[in-house]
Amino acid sequence: MTAGAIAAEPLGVACPMDLGWRYASGAAMERFLAGLRERRIEALRCDGCGRRYLPPRPLCGDCRLPLDRWVPVAAAGTLEAWSVYRLPILDGRTGEPRPTPYGIGLVRLDGADTTINHLLAETDPGRLRIGLRVRAVWREELRGALDDILHFEVAR
Amino acid sequence: MRAGDRPAVAIAGVGQAGPVAADSRSIPEMVLAAVEEALADAAIGFDGVEAVVTASVDLFDGLTASNVAITEVVGAVMRPETRIAGDGLCAAIHGACELRAGACETVLAVAHGKASMAPHWALTEWAMDPVFLQPLGIDFLVCAGLQACALAQGDGGATERWAELAARRAAAGDAAIAPPRSAAEILASPVLASPLRRGMAAPLGDGACAVVLRAAAGGPGEAPVRIAGAGWDLEPHSPGERDLARWHGLERACARAGLDRTDPGLELAEPSCLFAHEEELFRAAAGIGEEAPLSPGGGLFAGTAPHVAGLSRLIACARAIRDGAARRALAHGAWGPAGQAHAVAVLEAW
Amino acid sequence: MSAVAIIGTGQTRHASRRDDVSQPELVREAAEAALADAAVGPDEVDAVLLANMELFEGRALPELWAGAGAFAAGKPCMKVATGGTSGTSGCIAAFHQVAAGLFDLVLVVGFEKHSEGHSQTGMALTDPFWDRAVASGALGNFALSISQYVAERGATAEQAALVAVKARRNAARNPHAHLRMGDLTVEEVLSSRMLADPVRLLDMCPQSDGACAIVVASAAAARRRSRRPAWVLAAETRHEQPYIGDIDRRLVTMRTLRDAARVAYRRAGIGDPLTDLDVAEIYEPVSYAELAWYEALGFCADGDAGRLVEEGVTGMEGELPVNPSGGVLSSNPVGASGVIRVAEAALQIHGRGGERQVEGARLALATGYGVYAWADAVVLGAEAGAT
């Protein structure tokens, strides 16, 4: 690229984003979230393969069959994957960095076949392993959102 | 794209959800409704789909890699999916490329958009050059106003003509999103971006479209509509580096589609005109006179959704050909400020 | 698919910040380099395909602005965005558009300027009802899947560190690479900062600003213009269920990559990929993923990946050099990363790999990886195949 006669320092243009979107949950997710407000977790079971899906969705991707059979799921399950996250990243919802460290895990709730990606209370990697029994710790004031479950704690 | 030694591409099924002002369904639910209709129309199940091309834009969905939200409802689990970030007609055109390339025999092309999610024009600011244009608040709406001003120069009756055109189109549609208004009411409606009034813009809402495309070696027995040509084009971005009074990009896209500028066989045109003045740009660029029917169902003035428009026009053309209302039709999609990018497909009866 | 080939490649210098150029200018750098490599003038290009994950930089429809960098004004131009697979899927889209008979010469440019946004935040803009409150981006997702892979297959931190060392040492011979660390040791990897157990800083890919371009040609144009085209023998894509929690032991199974590779090998006439392939450029955002991909790609039996890297089988002097470029671990401008894999594979067939050339490479694999488990597999060869 040909530079001009005057060399300037590389400049930039700041464009701060502050946008809001209105997301429609759809019927299945609405029922699921309404359940959370009563500490009730439900999955959708596929009539084809029998897989019990969380989150709820309209269709089983493997069988390509509609899902409408609700089955109850426990607020406790098995830790299927874990990590302790230590990198402070910007939370796009707040514009602020998320405090670290925090535990993360994939939890297979009793009665479901997929796993939930969620937070763990435990942040000591020495105390975490696949197969641990964990249970949901609920928020005091339930709002009908996935973070009504604050995190999962190891069941002792 | 022109006919040649490669497989012809047939439109085997079409489906639509909306458009409505605000669909309470989630994006996947809305998309599934369109897909199920298209599959039923093509008399196939999900198992009959070999590959998928989707069209959507992350920022407009408020979701990163937003095609992840619809992977299973378009049947793309363990299948090839390509997502074109742009107008839905591009999904169909690229799907046709996959068929002509011999990569597969059946492609599902899908587009979705939900204008109810966020103020549409504010989002378009993020599609503008962030060095020279976005910081000034210049979005697609500002560019449409500048273009309308450029067109109206020395043309005293322009705004009246646009109002009449918008009124005529809106009256022909089913008024799913906004009630039709008279030309006088449109001229008295609030200014949108002068000289454009609110009634001179197509009403935006939520919708999804799905089209089943099939490589067809045989002939009319397989499907009544085939894609005879396609072309697309990108103009320079900056409105100051373009002749705003002409859609040169559309001229080039039409030429690539094998469309003669005065194509006598063209019996229908379905342009993606979000603003009334764009219809005049469309006619001039595509070489379409007053005699060829244009948007008989109201076009986008019957309501449309972001990034769905072009695919909805393809469906309108395909339906008209199937109904015997036309034998050769032009579907058009556009994206970017003041018609920066265009895509067209020529559809023919078999 | 009728025969198509890659006749030119070009890329930018990849770095953590390229403040000296705007996005269109970054695109232009790669486009000019690829066109020069192919001896094709900008006016001879019939169409352009761009690949980029626009929301990482807060953009929408970036081809509108950046397309001019790829000489796209006045030409047909589309943009592909499928997460990490954007680049490979963009290349595959070009293969299809050329094979469809529409164009003789298509320019593909993948690009990303991570420094202009917050990519980990962008990646965490996932489903607002489901995991946006808890998602931790690609790093978090990989760390989770790695815990399963390690538990099931017994991969060790040392084996992963060997992958990281191999990548950065290879990168030292690649003038375009972002992280060029010719003296990196396993000990340095193992003592680098823990980001998300067990993933350490030096196990993870960087975030880079960069662009990469290829020139895709029809058979006739390729034969006319190139002494040694890199022929596209196979190109396969597989997408997966929408959430990480849907996918059973993701890195362990990786059924998308397994299936895409299996079909691509069959089309390209590859029986045993380890012996048949001369070189592979695979999309490994994290050291452990490369081990998992060896198994998914059939380079070894499940559980045996660590041995390949310990014995140097995938090193520059080994039976199947993997990522002579330094891989994603050394340069990661996301939208470009898949194009880089394809370009580096083509470069090997072209015999223009310079210090990173694998002697006599005639059959090369490039892969893409995106979102939770999307996969692309592309096989390039020195001989036009019958696909």
Place this chain on the structure above:
Amino acid sequence: MIVEGRVQIPFRYAAGAAASRFGAALRDERRILGARCTGCDRVLCPPGPFCGSCGGAAGAAVEVGPGATLLAWTELPDRGAFALVRLDGADGALAHRLVDVPEPRVGMRLRARFAPERGGDIRDIEGFGAEGIER
């Protein structure tokens, strides 16, 4: 059920060579620098990054304006007026804001108004106002 999701992310875009030079001249000298196209010699303002006619890159700096001619304008409720202007000495046109022009007429003469506080980008021009009226 509808849930509102807000996203706040500070983005910052590199201006590139010609636009950086343009920004620095605005900020430091209140001068407007276009750029000569390396391909076809047109004078681009805004300077680039690439010529709309030939695709060439923005090359040597050429001072343009501050006088300009109005090519098109539009006014939006609550958002003010915008204009497409050709700066004296430039071949391309610049999209910007139109300020304090009660009755805009295509073809009228305008003049760039510089912002009192300048940060080195396009916003260092507040907009284009009627010629001869300095604030």
